[in-house]
Amino acid sequence: MLIAKIGGAMEFYVCAKCGYVAFDVPAEVCPICGAKKDAFKLDKNAIKKPVDPNNLSELEKKHIPLLKIERKCGLINSGCLDVNIKIGEITHPMQQEHFIMYIDVYLDKNFIARYHLTPEKLNPALGIHLKVGSGKLLVLENCNLHGRWIKEEML
Ligand SMILES: [Fe+2]
Structure with missing residues (x-):
């Protein structure tokens, strides 16, 4: 059985330019597109979770x-x-x-x-x-x- 776990209370910060997701804290500089920290927005729903990992x-x-x-x-x-x-x-x-x-x-x-x-x-x-x-x-x-x-x- 496949189980996708998202450990703990992880927070997601998404780069508005390229969609890169930084975990827990926004990146100082986006490693993909170079956008600065202020381009990152907190989005708790950035990553989908299975409703029931066992089913x-x-x-x-x-x-x-x-x-x-x-x-x-x-x-x-x-x-x-x-x-x-x-x-x-x-x-x-x-x-x-x-x-x-x-x-x-x-x-x-x-x-x-x-x-x-x-x-x-x-x-x-x-x-x-x-x-x-x-x-x-x-x-x-x-x-x-x-x-x-x-x-x-x-x-
Ligand atoms: Fe799809």
């Missing part, structure tokens, strides 16, 4: 990221930890009118990457190669119709 609806199953952590990659000899990300236990559509716009990745609530996805050409999936081997990984996806959803997992 997900079809909409929730299509949007909550699935993470598959592989400890033996081999692509980078000095150390590489693969995380394969798929959007949705039920695979999310990737059509012009309904698609995953981007996937943001954080480690211990600190931003590490944004990946933009193109509809029609890509599946709603991503493989990343981490240089670090521990911490709490947080993956956030943004659907053009249904908003932001997250999944957290310890490495």
